[in-house]
Amino acid sequence: MTRRRDMAVAFILLLPFLAIYGVAFVYPTIDMVVLSLRKAPLIGAGEWAGLDNYVRLAGDRLFRIATRNTLWFVALTAPASTVLALLLAMGVARLRGWLQAAVLACFFLPFMLPVSVVYLIWHWILDTHFGIAQPIVxxxxxxxxxxxxxxxxxxxxxxFVTVWATVGFSVLLFLAGLRSIPQETSEAARLDGAGRIALFRHVTWPLIWPVTALVLTIQLISHLKVFDIVYLFNLRGRVDETMSLVQYVFRLAFQQNDGGYAATVAVAILVLVAVLSVLQFQLLRSRGQ
Amino acid sequence: MPRLSSRLVAGVAAAMVGGWLGVGQAAAQQNVVWWDYSGGGDGVRLKALLARFNEENAGRIAITNTTLEWGTPYSSKIQTSAAIGTASDIALYHLARSSTGVSTGVLTEITDTELASVGLSKDDFDPAQVAAASVDGKLYAIPFDLHPVVVYHNAERLCAAGLLGEDGRTAGMDGKEAFSAALQTLVDNGARCGVTTATADGGTLWRIYYSIFSQTGGSFFEDGKFLPGDNFQKAVDAAEVLRGLIDSGLMPAQTEYVTSIALFTSGAFAMHINGLWELPTMVDLQRKGHLFEFGAMLIPDVFGNGHAHWCDGTSFVIPANAGNPMTPEKRKAVLEVIAWFVRHSLDWADAGYILPCRQVADQVQHLEPQSFYGIFPELVAAAHFDPQTPLAGPAYPIYDAVGDFILPAVNGEMDTVAAFTALRDRLQALQDALK
Incomplete structure (x- = not known):
């Protein structure tokens, strides 16, 4: 009886969430899959097209380029950003008091900036004629x-700009991980004669591995869906050769009014993100064990 | 205390009466929802006009305006909201977008009778404007301004190089060789480069490129085909003109929009190609004493076929709200609003636009004190609007294709013929898919 009541209470408490989840996520997702099987404009039902859109996807050069660009972007950002964040966190962890807070704030500040501001800053720094970084280039x-x-x-x-703007968040995660390492463990290792490198390899690294896995997974997922920063930088430029997958969906849906095929590419992204996330998670978990 | 409470009662009564009167007023008053995309200096001028309208028409018509992000966000918002019947009553719209708007069912037709009901007619506008605002002979937009592309020049540098005549007009720049030679003379006389334009910006490049292409006499889009027959070669020739200027160092490659303006206003470069909408930037700088003597001229006639340049215009449209048709009273108010703004376009023209309506333009013929106003009639006569296809207009597939193909071709990163073959095939495939 109590159990049944518990279930009822749980259901009532979960209902608002389930309702919103269903209306705002599950239903549109199903609708998107259905739309991917139609030849339809952005607005309107269009006509049934079967697997035509998927056949088109298989031979689409721009889809291949966008996939390649997206994977290239992830490869350039995720590992570099993770390593950099770990190094910075280890540095910040050695500081104390207000100095630590100040340094941490410096790294975190770019993360709080809107992407459009990040874009404007670097667009000016690297401007071909007036950019202050052009002498270095x-x-x-x-x-x-x-x-x-x-x-x-x-x-x-x-x-590079993305790593600059987002590394602060990963630094915070690593810092929390480093702080959770018990002092006794490090002290015991030191008493046993472990040097700095040995201490990192055998104590710190294994203990913060779960944080590393988390940081990598968050980045993989968010960077596979990259849109805003790539869109801003290639706006009115060579979009074909430089666009990301989500940008391709945007272009098809909103600029070419090709809703059906845009949905097909969106389904492909969904599958890609799901598969890669599961693969990475499994890989990192086995490495952790 | 009693005095206070009696005051309170009087106050409440007054509020109730006022409220009742207010309700009565609201029933007679038409509330018009207005969307635009003017956020810059022109936005300030537009908002001043809107405030004036609301003041003059208080109690009759009240406009509520919202300024939205220009480009794709603006047009997709109109398209998606019209589909569910929640778009505005009036929207600012680019003339170049008329075909797109009609093909997506976003715009309503404006009939001759409706125009006449507010004292306007098609004859008030240039035939090229009416054509750009029409699809299949039906009018869908009422022009508010025209904004063509011009060449701004540093009068001091041109004078020193002997390229400015007594009348303040440029001399000896028409023809491909003559134009290059003139730019070289400017460089020889101390300019760092002959001319700047935003060569890294697909949107600007389209306007400049389409100007040069129009001078070949070619047709970019005709009978459902992109660059048919010898138009392809003309398209390549036009691109080669721009590429030649970059290759010979007379125009800098890969220059961003704001950079291209700054290079000119800094005084280092002799000329700058851009839209007439940057005129207020130049005028304001000059008023503050930060700018040299400058002038504006038509883009030189490169191929000897006469002047021609890209032009677009801001216009008013009435969105077609699906399932939510406009009442005749509201429609009447909306047309009245449009006519009022067309008649007051002089204040808007101050933002660097040409007056579209002859009724207004004729009144101000005598207001042409500066040299650049003198060229306005020629600018209208040589105006070429975007190709009439749903793929045209700011931030639509033609603009995309410019960034992907014309930009690398002009900047010397792609073979010109290969670039235009790819451009033609891309646009043709998209055009064919529309059927």
């Missing part, structure tokens, strides 16, 4: 380079 490349209008430098450039 010119020293390396031998001439001024329009970083965001040159296909080969576009993704590394955007990845």
């Amino acid at each position: 010119a020293a390396v490349a031998g001439r001024s380079v329009s970083i965001f209008r040159t296909v080969s430098t576009f993704m590394p450039g955007v990845a």
Whole structure:
């Protein structure tokens, strides 16, 4: 009886969430899959197309480029950002008091900026004619380079800006992980004669591995869905060669009024994110054990 | 105390009577919802006009305006909200977008009778504007302004190079070779570069490119085909003109929009190609004493076929709200609003736009003190609007294709013929998919 009552209470408490989840997520997702089987504009039912959109997807050069760009972006950002965040966190952890707070705030500040502001800052820093970083670029490349209008430098450039803007959040996560390592464990290892490198390899690293896995997973998922920063930097430029997958959906749906095919690409992204997330999670878990 | 309570009663009574009167007033008053995309200096001028309208028409018509993000966000909002019947009663719209708006069922037709009911007619506007505002002979938009592309020049530098005539007009720049030679002369006379434009910005590049292309006499889109027949070669030729300027160092490559303006206003560069909407920027700078003597001229006639340049216009449209048709009273009010703004477009023209309506333009013929106002009639005569296809207009597929193909071709990163082959095939495929 009590159990049944518990169930009823649980159900009543969960109902608002389930209702919103169903209306705002489950239903649109199902609708999106249905839309991917139709030849439809952005607004309107269109006509049944069976698997036509999926056949088109298989031979779509732009979809391949967008997939490649997205994976390239993840590869450039996720590992670099994780390693950098760990190094910064270990540095910050050694500081004390207000100095630690001040340094932490410096790293965290860019994370609080809206993406549009991040874009404007770096757009000016790297402007071909007036950018204050162009002398450095010119020293390396031998001439001024329009970083965001040159296909080969576009993704590394955007990845650099993304790491700059988002590393602060990962630093916080690592810092929390480092603080949770019991002092006794480190002291015991030190008493046993472990040096700094040995201490990191055998104590710190294994103990913060769960945080590392978390940081990598969060980045993988968020960067696979990258849109805003790539969109801002390639706006009115060579979008074909530099766009991300979500940007391709945006272009198809809102600029080309091709709702059905846009839904098909969206389904492909959903599958890609799900598969890669599960794969990574399994991989990291086995590594952790 | 009693005095206070009697005051209170009187106050409440007054409020009730006032409220009742207010309700009576609201029933007679038409509330018009207005959407626009003017956020910059022109937005300030537009809001001043809106305030004036509301003041003059208090109790009769009240406009509530919202300014939205220009480009794709603006047009998709109109499209999606019209589909569920919640779009505004009036919207500002680019003339170049008329075909797109009609093909997606967003716009309502404005009949001759409706125009006449507010004292306007198609004859008040230039035929090219009416054509750009119409689809299949039906009018869907009422022009508010025209904004073509012009060449701004540093009069001091041009004078020193002997390129400015007694009448303040440029001389010896028409023809491909003559134009390059003139730019070279400017460089020889100390300019860091001949001319700047936003070569890294697909939108700007389209306007400049389409200007040069229009001068070939070619047709970018005709009978459902992109660049048919010899138009393809003309398209390549036009791009080669711009590429030639970059290759010879007379125009800087990969320059962003604001940078291209700053390079000119800093005085280092002799000329700058951009829309007439940057005129207030120049005028304001000059008023503050931060700018040299400058002038505006038509883009030189490169191919010897006469002047031609890209032009677009802001216009008013009445969105088609699905399942939520407008009452005749509201429609009448909306048309009245539009006519009022067209008649008051002089204040808006101050934002660097050309008056579209002859009724207004004729009144101010005598107001042409500065040289750049003198070229306005020529600018209207040589105006070329975007190709009439749903793929045209700001932030739509043609603009995208410019960034993907014309931009790398002009900046020397892609073979011109290969770029235009890819551009033509892309746009043709999208056009065919519309059927």
